[in-house]
Amino acid sequence: MSKKDTTIKNLKAEMQKDYDKFVTDFTSNLRLRTPIATGAARRAWSKVGDLKIGSGLSKRILTNAVGYASILDGGWSRQEPKGIVDNAFKQTKK
DSSP: OOHHHHHHHHHHHHHHHHHHHHHHHHHHHHHHHSOOSSSHHHHTEEEOOOOOTTSOOOOOOEEEOSTTHHHHHTTOSTTSTTOSHHHHHHHHHO
16 A cells, blocks of 8 residues: 555544544534423434445434424524534534
C-alpha cells in the first residue's frame, strides 16, 4: 500500500471515529431534550443504521418509533416548545 493510500485510509478511520462519536452524542442529546410524561418517547430513540465514511451513501441513522415523536418535535410540549431535533443537533455541533 502506498503512503498516499495509507494516509487516506487513516484519514477515513479518524473521520469515522468522529462521526460515530457525533451520532452517540446526538442520540444522547435527543433523549435529554425529548419531553417526558411516561418516558416512552425518550426511550424510543434508536440507531437504525451505520454510515461508513467514504461510501458515498446517504441514509437515515436515527429514528423514534412512537407515533407522536414528530408532534413533540414540532414544539407541542411545554417542556421543549422549540422542538427536539434541531436543538439537539445544534447542541451536539458545539
